[in-house]
Amino acid sequence: MSQPKTKKDTQDLHELYRQMLLIRRFEEAAAKSYSMGKIGGFCHLYIGQEAVGVGAIAALEERDYIVSTYRDHGHALARGLEPKSLMAELFGKKTGIAKGNGGSMHFFDKTKNFMGGHGIVGGHISLAAGIAYASKYRQDGAVTLCFFGEGAANIGSFHEGMNLAAIWKLPLVMICENNHYAMGTPEYRALSVKDVSVRAAAYDIARDHIEGDEVRKVRDHVQFAIDRARRGEGPTLMEISTYRFRGHSMSDPAKYRTKEELEKYKQGDPLIKAEKELLQCGWSREELDGLSDSIQSIVDDSLNFAEKSEEPPLGWLHKHVYAENI
Amino acid sequence: MPILTYREALNRAMTEEMEKDPNIFLMGEEVGHYEGAYKVSQGMLAKFGERRVIDTPISENGFAGVGIGAAMVGLRPIIEFMTWNFSLVAIDQIINSAAKMNYMSAGQFPIPIVFRGAGGAGGRLAAQHSQSFESWYAHIPGLKVIAPYTPADAYGLLKTSILDNNPTIFIESEVLYGTKGEVPTGEFYIPMGKADVKREGTQLTIISWSRALMYVLPAAEKLAKEGISVEVVDIRSIRPLDEEAILASVRKTNRALIVEEGWNVAGFGAQLAYLVQKEAFDYLDAPVERVTQEDVPMPYAANLEKASLPSEEKIIQKVREMIK
Numbered sequence: 001m002s003q004p005k006t007k008k009d010t011q012d013l014h015e016l017y018r019q020m021l022l023i024r025r026f027e028e029a030a031a032k033s034y035s036m037g038k039i040g041g042f043c044h045l046y047i048g049q050e051a052v053g054v055g056a057i058a059a060l061e062e063r064d065y066i067v068s069t070y071r072d073h074g075h076a077l078a079r080g081l082e083p084k085s086l087m088a089e090l091f092g093k094k095t096g097i098a099k100g101n102g103g104s105m106h107f108f109d110k111t112k113n114f115m116g117g118h119g120i121v122g123g124h125i126s127l128a129a130g131i132a133y134a135s136k137y138r139q140d141g142a143v144t145l146c147f148f149g150e151g152a153a154n155i156g157s158f159h160e161g162m163n164l165a166a167i168w169k170l171p172l173v174m175i176c177e178n179n180h181y182a183m184g185t186p187e188y189r190a191l192s193v194k195d196v197s198v199r200a201a202a203y204d205i206a207r208d209h210i211e212g213d214e215v216r217k218v219r220d221h222v223q224f225a226i227d228r229a230r231r232g233e234g235p236t237l238m239e240i241s242t243y244r245f246r247g248h249s250m251s252d253p254a255k256y257r258t259k260e261e262l263e264k265y266k267q268g269d270p271l272i273k274a275e276k277e278l279l280q281c282g283w284s285r286e287e288l289d290g291l292s293d294s295i296q297s298i299v300d301d302s303l304n305f306a307e308k309s310e311e312p313p314l315g316w317l318h319k320h321v322y323a324e325n326i
Numbered sequence: 327m328p329i330l331t332y333r334e335a336l337n338r339a340m341t342e343e344m345e346k347d348p349n350i351f352l353m354g355e356e357v358g359h360y361e362g363a364y365k366v367s368q369g370m371l372a373k374f375g376e377r378r379v380i381d382t383p384i385s386e387n388g389f390a391g392v393g394i395g396a397a398m399v400g401l402r403p404i405i406e407f408m409t410w411n412f413s414l415v416a417i418d419q420i421i422n423s424a425a426k427m428n429y430m431s432a433g434q435f436p437i438p439i440v441f442r443g444a445g446g447a448g449g450r451l452a453a454q455h456s457q458s459f460e461s462w463y464a465h466i467p468g469l470k471v472i473a474p475y476t477p478a479d480a481y482g483l484l485k486t487s488i489l490d491n492n493p494t495i496f497i498e499s500e501v502l503y504g505t506k507g508e509v510p511t512g513e514f515y516i517p518m519g520k521a522d523v524k525r526e527g528t529q530l531t532i533i534s535w536s537r538a539l540m541y542v543l544p545a546a547e548k549l550a551k552e553g554i555s556v557e558v559v560d561i562r563s564i565r566p567l568d569e570e571a572i573l574a575s576v577r578k579t580n581r582a583l584i585v586e587e588g589w590n591v592a593g594f595g596a597q598l599a600y601l602v603q604k605e606a607f608d609y610l611d612a613p614v615e616r617v618t619q620e621d622v623p624m625p626y627a628a629n630l631e632k633a634s635l636p637s638e639e640k641i642i643q644k645v646r647e648m649i650k
Contacts, residue, residue: 065399099432108431115398116431120422126388127423130395137351137377137401156415160388167383320429321467323436323491 007282014283016058016215017274018291020050023074024271025292025299026083030073030090033303034250039090043104046074048245051270052177053078055218056145056240059226065113065135065144067128070105072117075147081109087302093309100312101320113142121182122152125161125174132170132235143171143229145222150239151182153196162237166203171229173222176239177212183248184256197239205235212240213268243268327508333366335477335509336442336498339484340367340404342513344374347402350488353380353389354406354443363408364444364503390416390441394423394493397439404488407443410459410497417462424493425468438491442484444500445473446537447587450631453623458588460536463495464564464597470494470518471564473536477507479562482516490518499537519566523575527557530581530645533572533598535561538587538636545641554649564594572598573605580611581648585636590618612648617641 007014027045034043046053049071057066057078068075076086081097089096090104097107105119115131118124128146135142152158153176165172176196180187187194200207206228210221218240225236243265247254254262275288330338344350351374356363358371358381371379382389386407393403407413413420420441427435447456464471470492474480480498487494524539525546534542539560546556559575561568576582582602584595599614620634 067395098430098434101432102430106430108434110431110434115395116427116435118423120418123391123418123422126391126419127395127398129388130392130397131399132395133392134396134399134401137396156385156387157391157419160385161391163383163385164388164392320433322470323428323433323438325489325491 005281010278010281010283013216013274014278016054016219017271017278018295019054019078020215020271020274021292021295022083022298023050023054023077025295026077026087026302027073029299029303030087031246031250033090039104040092041103042070043090043250044071044248045244045246045250046071048265048269049177049179049212049242050074051215051218052175052212052240052242053147055215056175056222058219059223060143060145063113063140063142065115065131065142067115067124067131067144067146068107068117069124069147069149069152070117070119071149072105072107076107076109076114076117079112079114081107081112081114083298083302084305087306088309091306091309092311093306094312095305095309099316122148122155122157124148125152126157126164128174129161129165129170129172132165132172133168135171136168141230143173143226145226146172146174147177148174149182150176150178150180150187150191150196151185153199154190162199162203162205165235166205169232169234171232172235173225173229174235174237175222176237177242178239179242179244181248181257184252186256195239197237200237205237208236208238210240212242213270213273215270215274327510329506330477330509331503332477332480332498332505333364333503335481336366336484337368337370339481339488341370341373343485343488344378349400350402350404351378351380352404352406353382353393355382355384355408357381357406362406364500366503367406386412386416387419390419391423393439394419394427394437397437398427398435402438402488404440404442407441409455409500410443410445411455411457413441413443413459420463420469420493421466425466428492429468436491437493440487440494440496442496442498444503445497446499446501447619447624447635448501448631450626450628451624452626456624458586458619460497460564461588461592461594464594468493469565471497472518472562473497473564474562475502475536475539475560477505478509479516479522481509482514483518483562485513486515486518497536501537501540518563519568520563521559521561521568521571523557523571524560525556525558527555527579529555529579530583530648531557531559531575531579532583532585532641533559533561534585535564536587538585541636541638541641542585545638545645548638549642549645554645556645569601569605572601576602576606577609580609582610582614583617583641583644583648584614585617585641587619587636589621590616591621593618615644615648617644
């Protein structure tokens with residue numbers, strides 16, 4: 001019989017829980033600020049899906065690349081992008097991660113190999129293949145992780161990207177975060193085969209399919225795919241089943257699904273699961289509350305920073321349309 | 327001075343740049359083993375190997391995206407579209423990713439990429455393989471758009487495009503690939519945004535580019551024999567545009583005719599006409615005019631194809647009307 005786990009055994013879970021909690025609190029603050037009119041445009045929240053981004057990104061090395069979707073807040077925070085500059089970006093301030101040019105859907109941080117949130121559903125999949133292609137070209141040993149939703153699995157870029165990644169054996173791990181709704185369209189009305197990872201067979205690449213409510217399980221499965229990619233054994237298509245607790249974006253009341261369904265999924269909230277396990281393994285309520293408080297203060301600081309930052313100067317309007325030649 | 331064909335000039339430009347910079351690679355359908363659908367990459371696979379001259383499956387959207395992704399991390403891809411007609415399935419990547427990445431990321435991710443290949447109309451290729459898309463790409467901030475007419479321009483501008491840190495749309499004319507011209511020995515680079523006066527004249531300026539000059543230049547010769555002196559400005563670079571050269575010529579001749587192979591509605595010629603009337607209105611002795619392709623998909627029948635395109639006769643007729 002295995003020994004009961006201790007705090008020491010769950011240090012990693014504690015860290016992953018911290019990251020998930022940061023995303024949850026950050027997103028709650030973003031939702032509130034959006035409702036107050038401080039954030040514009042579309043604002044797609046990641047609440048409910050935290051275990052996927054946090055678990056997957058935990059398996060990466062610094063040299064690896066991440067390509068994200070329009071639902072990129074969680075991925076960015078999990079990669080360690082600065083909450084202040086992310087919130088400032090949402091507020092459209094000059095201190096934002098993209099200096100106010102990108103907004104919610106377009107977080108970029110070159111220093112962290114965070115290769116963007118991309119707003120065209122599925123279009124970024126071939127970009128990810130290109131980044132992985134460059135790693136193969138240079139033999140730099142890096143792996144590219146690409147997130148997309150199940151709605152992206154029906155667009156040409158997905159299939160073309162998969163085929164190119166397969167024929168060239170690119171170091172690419174494609175993670176379909178299946179939250180079961182492409183905007184308001186449930187998967188059964190859009191996917192000919194419900195399990196996206198099955199499509200890997202058509203391209204003769206590896207596949208995996210897991211539930212995405214346990215963050216360490218996500219990490220371990222993604223690690224397996226990343227190791228395979230790094231060994232030169234080619235891409236993997238993973239489907240990680242998850243659920244968003246909010247609508248598609250802040251402007252979506254999500255009337256296409258039932259309260260019962262939402263409640264059912266909330267039982268599997270990845271944060272509650274992780275919290276329960278931590279408490280069972282010797283972490284005290286006070287310790288977790290203390291963690292929560294420290295995270296809330298990080299989020300509050302980011303809000304203050306975003307509020308107080310200036311808007312970009314009008315002189316920046318034309319800046320960056322073209323890169324300078326050296 | 328050596329005489330090269332348009333395709334040889336392009337080949338020389340790519341080869342020289344790839345010899346210098348290992349980050350540059352050529353990717354596209356049939357660029358390697360087949361040596362290019364139009365033989366522009368002849369000999370390049372043998373010289374550079376499969377790592378740097380890469381055949382792709384038929385999936386323009388996919389390999390355009392691959393090129394852009396590779397450019398995000400500092401490689402310098404040359405992506406060949408077998409023809410620009412097929413670029414339409416990749417236009418999402420070109421516009422939504424390549425053109426905007428530097429802006430969206432506030433300068434973190436410049437995209438040093440060249441998209442190049444055969445463009446233009448003709449050859450009885452009919453509606454889906456015979457069309458000019460300069461105007462489409464010229465519409466997009468973040469892109470540069472180049473369309474050379476002579477082998478020397480093709481050489482010098484392609485070299486500049488490869489070194490440019492921005493996505494460049496380099497539209498070759500398939501009708502021009504076999505045309506010959508002098509290309510000076512030794513490397514040279516032609517800056518973007520510099521028009522070239524291909525013929526001096528005093529009474530009227532024809533503004534044009536790429537294959538349309540095949541009609542414009544002989545028309546100008548014939549008009550000269552009638553005693554009408556036409557200046558021909560080859561803009562070469564559509565974005566950036568050499569406004570000064572265009573305006574200087576029109577202010578000299580007082581008349582402007584724009585000849586383009588593409589369609590007239592919302593064509594780039596409309597932008598040129600706007601420029602001329604706005605900045606040289608007081609110099610004009612006649613309304614700005616245009617000769618373009620007819621407003622129809624390209625027909626297959628030889629006589630109808632000819633009728634749909636600009637021609638020497640149409641240009642001569644239009645110039646005579648303007649000089650009257």
